[in-house]
Amino acid sequence: MSLSFRNIVLSILFIALALLPVYAKLAGDGFALTLFTRIIILALAAVSLNLILGFGGMMSFGHAAYLGIGGYAVGMLAHEGIFNGFIQWPVALLASAVFALVIGALSLRTRGVYFIMITLAFAQMAYYVVSGIARYGGDDGLTIYDRSHFFTPLNLSDKVQFYYLCLALLGGTVYLTWRIVNSRFGLVIQGSRSNDMRMRAIGFPTYRYKLACFVIAGMLCGLAGALLANHNEFISPATMYWTRSGDLIVMVVLGGMGSVAGPVLGALALLLLEEALPTVIAAALYPFLGVNASVYGEYWQIVLGPLLLLIVLFARGGIDGLLQDLSVRFTRKPRVLSS
Amino acid sequence: MTIVDHVDSAATLSPPPPLSPVRLRFIGQRGDYWRLMIRGAFIGALFVGMVDTLGRSYFPDILRMLLSQNAASTAAPALSSMLIYLLMAVVLVVKPEGLFSPGHR
Numbered sequence: 001m002s003l004s005f006r007n008i009v010l011s012i013l014f015i016a017l018a019l020l021p022v023y024a025k026l027a028g029d030g031f032a033l034t035l036f037t038r039i040i041i042l043a044l045a046a047v048s049l050n051l052i053l054g055f056g057g058m059m060s061f062g063h064a065a066y067l068g069i070g071g072y073a074v075g076m077l078a079h080e081g082i083f084n085g086f087i088q089w090p091v092a093l094l095a096s097a098v099f100a101l102v103i104g105a106l107s108l109r110t111r112g113v114y115f116i117m118i119t120l121a122f123a124q125m126a127y128y129v130v131s132g133i134a135r136y137g138g139d140d141g142l143t144i145y146d147r148s149h150f151f152t153p154l155n156l157s158d159k160v161q162f163y164y165l166c167l168a169l170l171g172g173t174v175y176l177t178w179r180i181v182n183s184r185f186g187l188v189i190q191g192s193r194s195n196d197m198r199m200r201a202i203g204f205p206t207y208r209y210k211l212a213c214f215v216i217a218g219m220l221c222g223l224a225g226a227l228l229a230n231h232n233e234f235i236s237p238a239t240m241y242w243t244r245s246g247d248l249i250v251m252v253v254l255g256g257m258g259s260v261a262g263p264v265l266g267a268l269a270l271l272l273l274e275e276a277l278p279t280v281i282a283a284a285l286y287p288f289l290g291v292n293a294s295v296y297g298e299y300w301q302i303v304l305g306p307l308l309l310l311i312v313l314f315a316r317g318g319i320d321g322l323l324q325d326l327s328v329r330f331t332r333k334p335r336v337l338s339s
Numbered sequence: 340m341t342i343v344d345h346v347d348s349a350a351t352l353s354p355p356p357p358l359s360p361v362r363l364r365f366i367g368q369r370g371d372y373w374r375l376m377i378r379g380a381f382i383g384a385l386f387v388g389m390v391d392t393l394g395r396s397y398f399p400d401i402l403r404m405l406l407s408q409n410a411a412s413t414a415a416p417a418l419s420s421m422l423i424y425l426l427m428a429v430v431l432v433v434k435p436e437g438l439f440s441p442g443h444r
Contacts, residue, residue: 106428110435121428125421132417 004327006320010261013268017167021160033159034231039271040166041227046251046263047173048220053249054258055181056213057193061116062103062123063248066096066218068240070225072130075142075235085148085156089226096222097215099126104214108207111196120242131237141236148230156230166227170264173220178260180216189213254311256320265319270304277303379439387423394422 017036024033045067052058073092082088103122110118136142147156156162180186192199192206199206229235238244247270255266278297285293315322399415406414430438 106432110431114431114435114437118428118431121424121431124424125428128417128421128424132414134413138413138417 004324005330006323006327009323013265014171021163025160030159033163035271035275037159037163037166037231038228039267040163040170041224041231042248042251042271043264043267044166044170044173044227045221045224046248046255046267047170047177047260048217048224049248050252050255050257050260050263051177051180051220052214052217053252054256054262055186055193056189056210058108058210058214059116059249060107060119060214060217061242061245061249062119062121062126063217063221064240064242064244065123065126066100066221067225067228067244068126068130068235068237069096069099070222070227071229071235071239072136072142072225073222074148074226074229075144076136078144078146078148079136079142083146083149085150088148089223092222092226093219096225097219100215100218101211104211104218108210108214120245123240123245124242127237127240127242130240137236139237141234141238144229144233144235147233148226162230166231169223169227173223174260174264176220180213181260185209185212250308254308254318256318259317259320262318262320265323269319273304273307274300379437383438387426390426391423395419398422 017040020036021033024030045063048066049060049063052060070092073095074088077083077088077091103119107115107118107122130136131139147162150156154161154165156165181190188199188204188206188209192204192210196206225239228239251266251270252263253266254269255264256262277300281300281303282294282297285296289296311318315325317324398419399411402411402415402418405411434440
């Protein structure tokens with residue numbers, strides 16, 4: 001770990017996230033705490049997607065399915081009167097792992113655009129199955145009357161404690177991803193992204209490696225789903241709709257594919273833009289339209305789209321790539337000129 | 340890429356013609372263009388359209404024969420919207436490159 005510009009920014013960001021509840025307490029800003037809890041949970045999901053998308057080159061377009069499955073595992077158990085988190089969360093992880101194992105085993109036979117389509121197909125099937133279960137609310141979703149119960153000092157209904165739990169789990173997931181990516185296993189995964197046939201030719205059964213990676217990512221996203229259900233105290237099929245999978249992909253691409261911290265930056269950027277853009281647009285249009293300007297705030301995606309295009313066109317590494325470029329620019333070492 | 344290779348190999352006797360789709364049709368190589376580019380999309384579209392429409396019309400009735408009235412009426416709308424995705428998944432599992440992939444010649 002060098003003291004580059006990027007690492008300084010990331011450290012400041014982490015400290016800011018860790019101190020956020022203090023700010024929320026002092027400013028009496030409960031909304032910020034709720035918003036950032038949601039951002040952290042979706043960042044966890046994006047980190048898990050990055051493991052297969054950024055490092056494994058597996059463009060899964062059905063990653064939100066695990067959010068839903070993890071969430072519904074918590075919601076269904078709560079609906080049946082089981083609130084013990086030591087039962088709910090392992091069930092959520094196990095359910096996502098089994099789902100990932102089944103669809104991974106079938107999907108990884110295909111590649112490229114076919115892989116995108118088949119993961120999308122399975123996620124949509126899960127969506128429609130859940131919409132059809134009338135006992136658990138079907139289309140309308142399922143209200144969860146109490147958050148998961150753990151041992152006594154840990155109380156998830158306390159927003160600050162829940163925030164720190166999510167932050168700790170996000171930190172743990174980022175660390176785990178970093179360890180996985182730099183292990184022998186992770187090198188095989190990355191090798192197979194570059195050239196699958198060559199990896200197979202030198203004797204690695206890449207199918208099994210990729211399947212294991214797919215299952216790990218699914219489980220991590222299932223964990224995010226369990227957190228999300230606890231956070232919203234509500235779970236509905238909309239959580240696993242394909243547009244949500246798209247959001248996760250946007251977070252990964254925006255933050256930087258194949259960078260461990262990238263998806264966290266992407267989730268922060270996307271969700272903060274989602275919150276801030278309506279206000280910004282309304283403020284920008286105020287001189288022209290007066291009071292009516294606030295109506296146009298809901299068209300914030302018109303601004304988000306071009307921003308995403310700019311990132312994709314001019315900053316291939318996403319936000320993390322930009323930070324790295326800036327690090328290079330800020331270091332005083334003479335830059336090596338490429339011939 | 341595939342078309343270029345194919346036309347080159349098919350037209351060994353005459354100099355290779357310009358490769359616009361329209362030209363391919365007029366100079367009698369419609370068969371190749373049809374086989375490589377259109378056939379899969381055409382049949383796939385018909386297939387998906389029919390499965391979706393017929394599924395939405397008849398699937399609830401079929402379910403009603405198998406399940407109780409109540410269970411069928413709640414599950415049917417969701418399951419019939421799922422059919423096209425089921426079709427896509429099954430096709431991709433059985434033939435990972437699609438039904439009419441030009442394949443590797």
